[in-house]
Amino acid sequence: MKKTSFFFFLILGMNWIYSQQKSAKTIKEHETFNKTIKDIDPNLKGFVPKDYNVIAMKKGNLNLDKFEDCIMVLRKKTETTTSNMNEEKPDKRPLLILLGQEDKSYKLVSKNENVAYCIDCAGVFGDPFVGIAIKNGFFSMEHAIAGGHHWQQIITFKYNKTKRNWYLFKNHYINYVLNSDSSPNAEALVADVDKLTTVKDFGEIPFQKFNIYSDRGY
Template sequence: MKLLLTLFTLSQLAAISFYNFIPQEEEVKVPAVLKKYIPAGFEALNVTKGDLNRDAYSDVILVLKKKGEEKTSDVIDHPEKRPLLIFLGQADKSYKLAAKSNNSVYCVDCGGMMGDPFTGITIKNGYFSVEHYGGSAQRWTRIVTFKYAPAEKNWFLYKNGSERFYATEPDKAKTEIQTVKDFGKVPFEKFDIYKEN
């Protein structure tokens, strides 16, 4: 009887431990003043704050996703687009929508066997990067960086970097970095991550 009780207790603990390792989707906290910019049928995927235009006010990048996108997106025929919105902080603590793109964040199933490839946004001193990671036996990363141009009051493609490597040989990664010399002057809103630049 003691053996059965011990086995039962161990199996319960194993089940609890396994559950704790299942990634739980956290709710993304969206500033109240930005909620009006989320269209019906969409929700926030990511909110990142930082300095996007080198002024005294904190700015925000909001990435959206379609509700239930994992069921409706098809990477080949119909990828569900994920809008990326840039908001500039104002003196009165409000935000102004400065730019928007539907083609700067990969779709939910664009990562292959690794699942959703979007890993986040990084903002620093007028630059921001959209970061992805995906693949299966052969893994890949893609980090696309944009830079603010004060004269045009806009962001332009600055760097398009990628790495490819086999999961068993991560130290043998092949890196490719494209710069303005390769792709010319590309405004943020004209960039299309789904096309080769």
């Protein structure tokens, strides 16, 4: 290989690495963790089945009362080898809504296995599940991939005090492509799809019926 060709490909490779590092900052890093049963709050241990670990856990106010609540996302201990999205056989990740009680215990009030994507739902690009956010009766599930194919999806539910349930509030999907602007301060990625749908678009969908694996969302 000629020396000029070598340096051309070297510079090209360095630019690609830089764009990947910069794009990783564009999409929030994964907050997931894998906790075994011995690491969990004693008041929550009983909600984790024998063959599962906790991949994410967040506490906050889910039903607008004075007690702290909790959301847990569980994973099968074997999912890295048994989940097979290619054959439409994903190992699903149950999401539990646990409401805090006056005696510091928790009560399981709702469960859905179709809110958090499976470990191989993004194919070769890795685990798409990022984490959970809770704020004053709202909670959001975030998925994202930063590497090769870049996208982000934030699904938000809102508590209805009258019906005592959570309903899909909005679904925000963004797909990113490499920015053609090569100026020094330009972002490495720009959105080519930015789709936000709300309850006005999809109607009333209770948490229990939401299905992330369905194009319709339920």
